[in-house]
Amino acid sequence: MEALINRLEALLAENSIFTLQTLSYYGEGLSTTVQLVFISLLIGLVAAVPLAIGRGSKRRFIKWPIFAYTYVFRGTPLLIQLYLIYYGVVFVDGIQETWLWVLLKEPFVPALVAFTLNTAAYTTEIFHGAIKATPKGEIEAARAYGMSPALTLRRIVLPSAFRRALPAYGNEVIFMLHASAIASVVTIMDLTGAARFVYARFYAPFDAFLFVAAIYLCLTFAILYLFRYLEKKLLAHLQPMT
Amino acid sequence: MTRLMPSNTMKKVLSLSILSLAVAATSAQARDYDEIRIGVDVPYEPMEYRTPDGELTGFDIDLGNALCAEIGIQCEWVVQGWDGIIPGLMARKYDAIMSSMTINDERREQVLFSEPYFTPPSAWFAPATSELEETTEASLEDLTIGVQRGTLQDNYVTDMYGDVADVNRYATADDMVLDMEAERLDILFLDYPVGKATLLDSNNRNYKVIGDMITEPKAYFGDGFGIAFRQRDEALAEKFNDALESLEEDGTYDEIHQRYFGEE
Incomplete structure (x- = not known):
């Protein structure tokens, strides 16, 4: 490891911008971005499943609140949601004295909350669309076998809906990664935050932002590859026979 | 021959005196200002601005007047917009510029500083309840410091305290003050x-x-601000x-500094 660092240092000896110091900023930024995006996607995904089922419910008091939620969070910019949550919580009287403040004081948790609520809203709509597109025949067949509505949902509707939702959800993951670039406006040192720092420090916009763009590109390729693999495996029955 | 001699001497004396006159004239042009x-x-508070009744005042004005008196x-004083302030000096509309002008190499090529x-000062600001008395690596350890991204303050704090404290970087000073009020920051x-x-004059001395x-x-x-002259x-x-x-020795400078930058 030390030998590797020494070699890296020798490689960077001629470079005034990309020193070990600035690379460590980018490194920490990468870790923050990945954490932020991964955790918010995970919670968003888990929350979206019951929300998507509820969204298709016939009962109005379940259907409408969920629709209102997805409508608001898909209908307003993520940046505004982030501002409202980060600066808005401060105006709740006495929040600084509660246990919640330990979480909300740092910018990470407010950003995580904003990202999670946003991605959960989009994912809910993606799943809802996929559930609605279940062929009627499959449900009728399940009924004919004597399955209860709950069992039909668990065994027939959801598995095929998830498969159908996979390509659209892959896009959502990539969008979320790119949307996370706004985290730096609330002082989080994510990848973009690190790039802005290097830019301001060395007055070198091209070097700083091109480098960070390359990192985002690599992350995007990794996500694309993962989803292509999943689609190949899970949607094999839909591929044309060769 | 003999008649010519004195005439020749006259000529010499005359040309010499003309020469010395010319020398005296040019030296007067460059040197002997009596005004x-x-x-x-204006305005650029508190360095130079007008009082409500229209009179020029500010740190530069008071210091400039004190220098002239000395x-x-x-x-x-001649009021001139910033864009034309160096051309105005070259065009002899005035003989010096004293207007919060930062000394730098580009300007040094045109004017003499x-x-x-x-030097415009930076300072640490904290809530009135803060127990901090000084800013050292030890006292700032694990605190959250707010700075404006990309400013000289950012560079200074990052280099001096970046390893021991959290540095939060903001796009504007307003965002920073908002987070200070929210108790997210310990010190700015x-x-x-x-x-x-933004912090001392409003906010009821918090x-x-x-x-x-x-x-x-x-x-x-x-390098701070300098007075600019023609080369x-x-x-x-x-x-x-x-x-x-x-003025720095006899305390006049400190008195003027106190007038505009002192704490009440």
């Missing part, structure tokens, strides 16, 4: 005049300055430098 005009761009020449007379480091206007104002080291805080007026610049030195 000068100084160009200034040298013993008459001074007149005095010694720096002022920013331009003293900006901090004074904030205070910790420690001294900071203008050193030069690598971070720059050939070296003697005039020298007079102002001497006067500046004596």
